[in-house]
Structures are given as structure tokens and as C-alpha cells.
Amino acid sequence: MSSHSAAPISASTAIQFSDPIPAEVDVVVIGGGVIGILTALYLNRLGLSAYVVEKGRVAGEQSSRNWGWIRQLGRDEAELPVMMESSRLWQQLDADTGKRTGFRRSGILYLASTQKELDKQEKWLEIGKRHQLDVTLLDAASVATRVGTGSGGRRWAGGLWSPGDGRAEPWLAVPAIARLAQSEGVGIRESSAARTIEMAAGKVSGVHTEHGFIAASQVIVAGGAWSSLLLKNLGISIPQLTVRSTVAQTAPMAEVFAGSAHDEELAFRRREDGGYTITSLDGHDLLIGPDAFRHLPRWLSVAMKSLGDTRFRPYAPKHYPDAWGTARQWSPNEQTPFERCRVLEPVPDQRCIERARQGFALRFPELGAPHILNAWAGMIDAMPDVVPVVDRVPSCEGLIVATGMSGHGFGIGPGFGKAIANLAAGHETGHDLTRFRFSRFTDGSRLVPGPSL
Numbered sequence: 001m002s003s004h005s006a007a008p009i010s011a012s013t014a015i016q017f018s019d020p021i022p023a024e025v026d027v028v029v030i031g032g033g034v035i036g037i038l039t040a041l042y043l044n045r046l047g048l049s050a051y052v053v054e055k056g057r058v059a060g061e062q063s064s065r066n067w068g069w070i071r072q073l074g075r076d077e078a079e080l081p082v083m084m085e086s087s088r089l090w091q092q093l094d095a096d097t098g099k100r101t102g103f104r105r106s107g108i109l110y111l112a113s114t115q116k117e118l119d120k121q122e123k124w125l126e127i128g129k130r131h132q133l134d135v136t137l138l139d140a141a142s143v144a145t146r147v148g149t150g151s152g153g154r155r156w157a158g159g160l161w162s163p164g165d166g167r168a169e170p171w172l173a174v175p176a177i178a179r180l181a182q183s184e185g186v187g188i189r190e191s192s193a194a195r196t197i198e199m200a201a202g203k204v205s206g207v208h209t210e211h212g213f214i215a216a217s218q219v220i221v222a223g224g225a226w227s228s229l230l231l232k233n234l235g236i237s238i239p240q241l242t243v244r245s246t247v248a249q250t251a252p253m254a255e256v257f258a259g260s261a262h263d264e265e266l267a268f269r270r271r272e273d274g275g276y277t278i279t280s281l282d283g284h285d286l287l288i289g290p291d292a293f294r295h296l297p298r299w300l301s302v303a304m305k306s307l308g309d310t311r312f313r314p315y316a317p318k319h320y321p322d323a324w325g326t327a328r329q330w331s332p333n334e335q336t337p338f339e340r341c342r343v344l345e346p347v348p349d350q351r352c353i354e355r356a357r358q359g360f361a362l363r364f365p366e367l368g369a370p371h372i373l374n375a376w377a378g379m380i381d382a383m384p385d386v387v388p389v390v391d392r393v394p395s396c397e398g399l400i401v402a403t404g405m406s407g408h409g410f411g412i413g414p415g416f417g418k419a420i421a422n423l424a425a426g427h428e429t430g431h432d433l434t435r436f437r438f439s440r441f442t443d444g445s446r447l448v449p450g451p452s453l
């Protein structure tokens with residue numbers, strides 16, 4: 001479970017990044033996930049010195065535990081231009097890393113079991129066309145030519161097909177990009193928690209880490225499931241919650257589809273190692289804690305649909321971001337929750353794994369029942385409107401928040417990383433980031449939930 005090539009990155013994965021704490025940099029990036037690493041890479045390319053502090057391991061949490069989809073299809077319309085740029089950047093990053101990301105433009109297919117589901121999918125076609133995305137509505141016969149279910153396998157009514165979408169291998173890609181960033185001059189340190197963000201006269205002045213202070217006039221919080229807790233210690237509240245999602249990996253099997261696909265119950269992606277990453281789409285677990293209560297009104301007002309897909313659990317494991325006993329306030333000299341739990345490694349849901357295994361076998365009977373090589377879970381940083389916060393914090397000069405990727409941050413990481421770097425550099429981001437603004441939860445706006453997958 002600890003090798004970079006065989007499983008998600010965990011607390012037992014060997015430390016690979018241990019650059020010494022600098023006295024001062026232009027920007028401290030808190031969080032070594034896909035967003036933090038890509039932001040640091042592009043900051044450095046813009047000529048700003050950047051240092052990434054990661055309390056656990058680079059990509060140890062959702063960045064190595066996600067499905068590995070590089071997906072434009074079905075995106076929220078505000079995310080789509082960022083994602084379209086991301087798609088181009090993935091190609092470049094794969095080349096820059098010496099083809100170590102596993103990136104392949106193998107297409108994504110949204111399958112519909114019934115005409116009613118297909119009619120729902122067709123609505124997104126308009127969004128895709130508006131952005132000149134190559135996306136096509138397929139009928140049952142066209143789906144059957146692309147997805148080899150064999151005799152006795154599932155027949156779908158049709159689907160939405162995006163040939164320009166792709167896939168990459170999460171636990172290979174993010175560390176490979178981190179090594180690229182490091183080779184270009186970015187400092188990265190694992191097992192090094194940011195404890196507090198130092199402010200002076202309303203401006204950021206640096207970060208206290210467990211290994212010393214780094215002076216910086218800008219700080220980017222890209223802490224995934226931990227961002228809300230870190231910000232709360234600074235008196236900043238965002239209605240972010242974390243939900244547990246389970247994924248399984250099959251042993252190598254024949255190729256029935258080279259890309260990624262889902263229908264109403266199952267998602268699957270062909271892997272570079274010849275297996276499939278599979279997930280049962282029967283919901284996720286919300287581990288209840290104080291934040292869940294605090295933010296419930298905000299969630300109820302916008303997220304009724306996704307709440308229906310939520311299984312409520314009475315408490316999170318000890319030391320999780322929203323566990324009942326987790327400290328909410330601390331000083332720079334104290335041990336923090338980030339040091340008590342270096343990497344979130346939730347126990348996968350066995351029923352979810354079994355449903356995914358059976359669902360895959362039902363759709364592709366000629367392959368035989370898949371042998372599950374490995375299964376894992378991740379804690380997804382979710383916002384009630386299913387789109388992230390990517391913005392400067394108005395009350396704190398020099399502070400940028402990039403969090404709440406809501407389960408679709410992997411593919412869009414390069415696009416957001418570049419946009420955030422431009423934001424920090426004072427350049428045009430090239431994208432309209434209004435939908436991701438920090439103030440949307442407090443400025444009286446009506447929140448519109450984006451598509452959830």
C-alpha cells in the first residue's frame with residue numbers, strides 16, 4: 001500500500017521532498033496536492049519564488065485517491081474554460097515530465113441507460129457547443145461500437161461522448177509534476193505542517209510552520225480537506241465540508257473501452273496498468289462534526305439534491321478535520337491538528353467496493369468477475385454549490401484561497417494552478433473567476449449548484 005506505483009500515497013510512503021525552510025519567499029503555498037503543486041510550478045515560471053509546505057505527503061490525500069479523469073464533459077459552465085486550458089496543459093505537462101503522468105487523450109463517455117437519462121444529458125450539449133468543445137450525442141448503436149460489452153452485456157440507450165477528454169494516473173502524475181516543479185526551482189517540504197498564517201496590519205506577513213517561520217507577502221491556502229480548519233484559526237469561515245468516497249482497482253483485464261465512462265450506477269476508467277478504476281455511484285459519506293452543524297443551513301439552502309446522495313455518519317475518526325475532538329484554535333508554538341493527522345486515509349466502504357465489482361461484472365460479463373487488487377477511500381473537500389473557492393480573501397491582503405474542488409479538482413488542477421499563479425502575480429488570469437469568489441456565501445447571492453459527479 002505504500003509504493004508510489006501500486007497504491008495511493010499514504011503516511012507510510014517515503015518522504016521525497018525535504019527542501020530546507022527558506023527565510024523568505026514571494027509566495028508560500030500551503031498544501032502539496034494537485035492545486036498547490038501546479039500553482040507553485042506556474043508561480044515559479046512567472047518569476048515568483050514559491051515554497052510548498054505539506055503536512056503529510058505530496059498528493060497523499062484526494063490528489064492520489066481520485067478517479068484520474070481529465071474531464072471537460074459535463075463541467076459547470078464557469079469551470080469549462082479553465083478546464084479546456086487544463087486539458088491543453090496536461091499534454092504539455094506530460095511532455096515536460098518525460099511522459100510520467102500517464103496522460104492519455106482517450107475520451108470520456110457519459111452513458112445513459114434510458115431515453116429519459118439521455119434527454120437529460122443532451123441538455124449539456126448546448127454548453128459544450130457554446131465553448132466549441134468536440135462533444136457528440138451517441139445513439140445506442142454508436143455506444144455499442146465504442147464500449148465492448150460482448151454478448152449478454154449491458155446495452156445503453158446512448159451517451160454523450162467527448163473524444164478530447166483524457167485520463168492520467170493520479171499517484172504518478174502529481175509527484176512527477178512536483179519533481180518537475182522542484183527541478184525548476186520550487187521548494188517543497190513534506191511532513192511539515194503550516195501552523196498559522198501571520199498577519200500584520202491586515203496584511204499577510206508569513207507562515208509559521210512546525211519547522212520555523214517563512215516570511216512572505218502572499219500565502220495560498222490549497223489545503224483540500226484541511227483548508228477550512230486552517231482558515232478558521234485565522235477567523236475566516238467557509239462552508240466547506242468533507243465527504244468520504246470509495247474507489248477500487250481491478251487486476252489487469254481485457255480492454256473494453258480505452259477511456260473513462262459512467263452511467264447512473266457505475267464509473268470506470270481504463271488504467272495504464274491494464275486494470276480499471278471502478279466506483280459505485282451510490283453516494284458518499286458525510287462524517288458529522290461541529291462544522292456539519294455549523295454549515296448545515298447554508299448546505300440545506302443549495303444542496304438538497306446532493307444531500308439525497310449523502311449517508312450521514314455520526315462522527316469522524318479521531319483527529320479528522322471535522323472530528324468532534326479536533327482543536328479549532330491554536331498558537332504557532334503548539335502542535336496543531338495537521339501534525340496529529342498527517343494523511344487522511346479513510347477506511348474504504350466494503351459494500352461500495354462490492355457493488356462496483358458486481359456492477360462491472362454485470363456490464364462486461366465476458367471479462368468474468370473482476371479481481372479487486374486494491375481499494376481505498378478519500379476525503380473530498382466539498383462546497384455546497386459544488387464549485388471551488390478560488391479568490392483573494394478581501395479582508396486579508398496577500399491571502400488567496402483555492403479549495404473546495406468538490407471531487408473534480410484533479411483534471412482541472414493545471415488550469416486553476418495557472419490562474420491562481422497569475423492572480424498572485426497580479427496578472428490577468430484569462431478566465432472569469434466570478435463564480436468562484438470568496439464572498440459568494442456572504443454577499444446575499446443566490447447560490448446555484450453545479451453538476452455533481
Ligand SMILES: NCCCC(=O)O
Binds near residue numbers: 070406411
Ligand atoms: N468525482 C469524480 C468526477 C470525475 C472528475 O474528477 O472529473
